[in-house]
Amino acid sequence: MKSHFTYTKQQRNGIFLLVILIITFQCIYFFVDFSSEKNKVNQEALSKFEKEIDSLRIAKLKESKSKVFPFNPNYITDYKGSTLGMTNEEIDRLLAFRKQGKWINSTKQFQEVTKVSDSLLDEISPYFKFPEWVNSPKPKYSNQNYNGKPKTFNQKQDLNTATVEQLVKVNGLGKVLSERIVKFRNKFKGGFIADVQLQDVYGLTPEIIKKITERFTVKTPRQIQRINLNTAKVEDLVTIQHIDYDLAYRIIEQRQLKEKFKSLNELTKVKGFPVNKIEIIELYLLIEKEIVDE
Known part of the structure; x- marks a missing residue:
């Protein structure tokens, strides 16, 4: 056994050199980056790949085409977007835009916000249904008289007797919100106490409330015992x-x-x-x- 573990000076030097080389190569392997600094992208291949992806998305949309109904693109959800063929990134851009309180009012604006491809836009845009006041804007009702002054208290209509037909004339209010205001008001015997209660009507933004109070106000407040x-x-x-x-x-x-x-x-x-x-x-x-x- 002793003969197997007895080395000459030259052998010991060789073993030491071998250990040094192993450690050196291990350090080079762990600490030196051999990857290329610049990854070259084949634009032609990438473009071809994107077209294939778009074609697959369009094919998927055509399969469910009979199930697609007109919709307002402002209310696209994650599920709705995926069924339309939109990517997660495109849906996220739309949701982030809506969180800012902004609205999409045209097909062109939809593409600018979501950055969907032209081919996908051509497929889904025929189903877009924007509110009537977007497609056929009505003349804006001014809160001012012909002399340029805001309406006085006497010139405004009573919010407690206003009908849906009267409220819907407020620019941007719409029939659904008008009906919601009347329904909420009628929950209380005698109606509103003050204009500020419009804040409790679901869906009314401060901008819309301001437009309403420019033309309507509570003239016959509900009597309560404070x-x-x-x-x-x-x-x-x-x-x-x-x-x-x-x-x-x-x-x-x-x-x-x-x-x-x-x-x-x-x-x-x-x-x-x-x-x-x-x-x-x-x-x-x-x-x-x-x-x-x-």
Whole structure:
């Protein structure tokens, strides 16, 4: 056995050199990048590949063509986009555009936003259905008189008696939202208390509300018995829109800590209070001043 592990000086030098070479090559393998700095792209092959992908997408669309119905491209979902043949990136661009509160009003704008190919656009654009006010814009109704002044209170129509036919004339409102306003108003016996309650109508943007109030306003407000905030019980507070039992308990707890509220704005400091609804909640509340006996 000893003869197998006894080396001459030259053999030891050879083994040492071999170990050095192995370590050197391992270091080169791990730390040196042998990949090409520039990957050349064959544009002709890439273009051919993209055309093949488009043809497959179009073929898929033709298979389900009988199931496609006219639709508003502003409301394309992930599922709807995939059935139309759009890629995830194209759908994401559309959804990101809509999150900004913007609307697509033409086929050209749809392509600019989503960057779909011309071939796919030609296939799906015949099914686009934009609102009537986009395809056939109606003359804008001005909130001003002929003398250039905004309408006065007396010149405006009563929001509590307005019909769907009257509301639909507001530019950009439409029949669906007009019907929704009337339905929401009629939930309350006597209608709206104030114009600010339009904020509770689903689908109304601040811009549309502004256009409505330029022509309509509450002239015959619903009569209510306002609640004294500093004496109200939980059972009283929960009758108010946007106040549930949890919030009512927190309001009373805050009232006790502060030894009564000095103003209605102090409600915004209550944990979980819907600050954006303060104007509506204030319609139902008041703070009565205490009468001090002399």
